[in-house]
Structures are given as C-alpha cells and as structure tokens.
Amino acid sequence: DIQMTQSPSSLSASVGDRVTITCRASRVIANSLAWYQQKPGKAPKLLVYVASRLESGVPSRFSGSGSGADYTLTINNLQPEDSATYYCHQYYSPLQTFGQGTKVEIK
Amino acid sequence: QVQLVESGGGVVQPGRSLRLSCVASGFTFSSYAMHWVRQAPGKGLEWVAVIAYDGGNKFVADSLKGRFTISRDDSKNTLYLQMNSLRSEDTATYFCAKDFRVYSSGSFQNFDHWGQGALVTVSS
Numbered sequence: 001d002i003q004m005t006q007s008p009s010s011l012s013a014s015v016g017d018r019v020t021i022t023c024r025a026s027r028v029i030a031n032s033l034a035w036y037q038q039k040p041g042k043a044p045k046l047l048v049y050v051a052s053r054l055e056s057g058v059p060s061r062f063s064g065s066g067s068g069a070d071y072t073l074t075i076n077n078l079q080p081e082d083s084a085t086y087y088c089h090q091y092y093s094p095l096q097t098f099g100q101g102t103k104v105e106i107k
Numbered sequence: 108q109v110q111l112v113e114s115g116g117g118v119v120q121p122g123r124s125l126r127l128s129c130v131a132s133g134f135t136f137s138s139y140a141m142h143w144v145r146q147a148p149g150k151g152l153e154w155v156a157v158i159a160y161d162g163g164n165k166f167v168a169d170s171l172k173g174r175f176t177i178s179r180d181d182s183k184n185t186l187y188l189q190m191n192s193l194r195s196e197d198t199a200t201y202f203c204a205k206d207f208r209v210y211s212s213g214s215f216q217n218f219d220h221w222g223q224g225a226l227v228t229v230s231s
Contacts, residue, residue, distance in 0.1 A: 032216075044221055094157065094166040095169065098151060099151075
C-alpha cells in the first residue's frame with residue numbers, strides 16, 4: 001500500500017493567517033491526490049483534486065500544489081469557518097489511502 | 108442533486124455479520140464506481156473498498172480482505188458492503204462515496220459526493 005504521511009497533526013492559527021499542510025506519499029503518485037475538509041459529525045467535503053484543481057464552489061483562498069510524492073494544501077486568509085480537520089487522499093493505486101489528518105483550530 | 112443514503116448500521120456482537128446498504132439518487136448510478144470509507148470514533152478516514160462502474164473490478168483494503176465484500180445492484184441503485192467475522196476494531200461510521208470520473212474500472216479517482224454515514228458498533 002502507498003503510505004501517506006501528513007503534517008502537522010494539528011495547528012492553531014489566527015483569522016487572516018496563511019496555513020500550510022503537507023502530505024508525503026511513500027512513492028510517486030503522479031498528482032493523483034485530493035484534499036478534503038471534515039467538520040465534526042459531517043461527511044468529508046472535496047476541496048482539491050488532481051493535486052491543484054479546486055472543486056466547484058470552494059473558496060479561492062484554498063489551493064493545492066505539489067508533484068511527485070510531495071503535496072501541499074494552502075489556506076490563505078484563514079476564516080473562522082475553516083476550523084476543521086483536513087485529509088489528503090491518494091488514488092494513484094486502486095488500494096487508496098488517506099493521510100492521518102490535520103486539525104486546524106482558530107485562535 | 109446527488110444523494111447517497113446509507114443504512115444497515117447498528118450494534119452487532121463480535122464474530123457476527125452485517126450488511127450495509129447505500130441507496131443512490133440524482134445521477135446515473137450504473138455509470139460510476141463506488142467506494143466505502145470508514146472512520147473509527149475520534150480517528151481518521153480509512154478507505155475500505157471500491158467497485159467498478161460495471162462491477163467487473165473490486166478492490167478491498169488488504170487489512171479487510173477475506174472478511175469484507177463490496178457489491179452493487181444497479182437495478183436498485185444500491186451499493187452494499189457485506190461485513191463478516193466482525194471485530195471490535197471494525198466499530199466505525201461507514202460512508203459510501205461516489206467516484207469522480209464516469210466509467211472508472213481499473214483505476215479510480217477521488218470522491219465528489221459522500222453519504223452521511225452509518226454507525227456500526229461491534230460489542231458484546
């Protein structure tokens with residue numbers, strides 16, 4: 001299986017800050033990488049796919065980048081409603097895997 | 108609009124079986140691969156299984172192979188997850204999710220829609 005190492009596991013930032021979450025795959029996954037946002041008690045919501053394509057309706061302060069085995073989710077101008085847990089997800093292999101998650105808290 | 112509604116969750120004793128269902132609407136179910144993803148209480152997401160749009164390819168997480176089986180009935184727009192020999196560590200909310208790309212068979216994509224989840228509790 002492809003292992004996904006996501007960091008940090010949690011962070012605390014202020015409204016207006018820029019936040020970066022990283023994900024490293026155990027092998028090259030050729031941009032087959034998505035990011036999801038999950039709020040407590042809810043299903044995850046797709047934010048970014050193919051490493052950098054923003055899902056329709058997702059605010060432009062979210063962006064994805066990366067290549068090879070290393071990928072990043074950036075949230076610019078952090079807003080209170082961005083408080084959530086974020087997961088990376090590789091779909092390069094049919095046996096798909098998720099990162100461990102990053103809990104983002106607003107100071 | 109796309110809707111995915113899971114059912115069949117509940118409390119089950121260790122070693123017993125349970126079948127989850129996911130009824131889909133708002134899209135052409137038979138054209139899309141479908142996935143199951145689970146989340147143990149307070150833990151992260153774990154991919155469980157995928158079935159191709161035509162049922163021709165199925166993949167199950169290595170850790171669950173031999174106990175969990177994924178299937179679909181396109182006449183009922185329904186996805187299933189058969190779970191056998193359940194263990195306490197299978198306690199989780201189980202989500203069904205729709206694959207992003209139409210006609211996915213041997214390779215699959217991210218998920219663009221999720222159900223609300225069904226809670227399975229394995230306990231004596």
